[in-house]
Amino acid sequence: MSLMIYNTLNRKKEEFIPLHPGRVYIYVCGPTVYGHSHIGHAKSYISFDAIIRYFRYLGYRVKYVQNITDVGHLTDDADEGEDKIIKKAREEKLDPMEVAQYFTWSYFDDMAALGVLRPDISPHATGHIPEQIELIETLLEKGFAYEVNGSVYFDVHRFPEYGKLSGRRVEELEAGARIDVNPEKRHPADFALWKKADPSHLMKWRSPWSLGYPGWHIECSAMSMKYLGETFDIHGGGLDNVFPHHECEIAQSEAATGKPFVRYWMHNNMVSMAGEKMSKSAGNVLLIKDLLKQYSPLAFRLFILSSHYRSRLEFSDEAMKGAEQGLERLSGVVARLQEVQSQAEEIDGFSPPISIEEYYRRFEEAMNDDFNTPRAIAVLFDLAKEVNQYLTTNTKYHKPFVDELHLFYRKLATDVLGILPEKIAPTAEALSSGMVEKLVKVTIDVRALLRKEKNWNLADYIRDSLQEIGIILEDRPDGSTGWKFKK
């Protein structure tokens, strides 16, 4: 069973064959750090997080690079306008690096809160100015770029394959250009590699051409090739980066090295709200920090991964609540498995009522089909039903079997998808010490006596009161009472 990946370059699914056996070299476009991240960003990073976790599950050694863009992206028209970070700095009366640094930490905090594993390398654009200058020099030497007035532009006509990723033609771009024509450019579709800074510009570096700053695509080429090689396996990012960003990256990189840049291009689709793409400019953003005030990070991951990464996802409170409930169901089954593990034993002649291998197979089959997490998650739910049946129809449990079931969720739900915690919220059985636990136990015992006397009013009063302080009691058919913390 081979791993198939949808490659934007060919618009079809292709078998994944790594350049170096057993290894995956992957670059994903990171954030421009001029504001807090919203849940649209989160879809991208959670999707690639699951993809990388799955590669590791398959046994690949992954080198994951994700840039931090702390310079270069402009606000308005292609060549004029003000750098976003500088704009923010001016507004807040801060040094641009203070802005970039502040939002970099904010981004890292958000990702940690969402359980997104850190990339192996998080290179900063401003930390790689020499590499970018070097790349531009190569492009000039090879005649793919030209200098005008201290700025350097890439000449798209010198690179006939320009447009191969996004399916555009230079002539069409010319016709439909909504960009104000920059008189320095030979052709409207040419893009800047280096811009000369005007005297008031806040971020600038010395270069052979001028005191200036790098163009807005060159950083990704410079940094990805520095850490992953001139040709590497996967480059990922948002669908909205296909053109012009990734198209330009290909042009710059392949022109400079004469080699294929990236083997598999992967693009995630957007989050929408009320039918419209979530974006800062549209103003319909929900920040990750605000989302997490209301919903649990794991439920949000479940929500994100229950749609395919290449599909658009419609966010709503109703959908998020659905995810919360779904997560409750999954964590419920794992909590019961945990609970049962301590009392389970070896049962002679035990024959497993569930084929766990079959569920592994189905999960992998789904993930191997271009990381189809919605189908993979359905497998987890299907098994949950069977496990619950097993747990409710038996009173004695076969330890190795219970362990195996538990391991299944541990590996796939916790390690690969990251939708279940390492440890489920404690239950009475799982705990042997602690004052809270002891107090709850005493209370439950008292309530059991009241129930024996059929003093329902008092018994219910205790249960309701505990619920108010976040402790849920569950009476079971055998007369015992379990409890858990309210999520």
Place this chain on the structure above:
RNA sequence: GGCGCCGUACCCAAGUGGCUAAGGGAGAGGUCUGCAAAACCUCCAUUCGGCGGUUCGAAUCCGCCCGGCGCCUCCA
């Protein structure tokens, strides 16, 4: 104007030529139960925006129409 995507039940969402259209949530009924919660069982789209066509057979392919969206400017 150019390029492209999507429209599956109340909500989110898989499925892209062939058994009964995944899964979750919500909803209805039932088992259990003093009640509740959880769990389990049953039900919940004869139908996939509409109309034609291709085919033995289509949600899936083709055409037209309706509706929504993305990119072409920074964007995950």
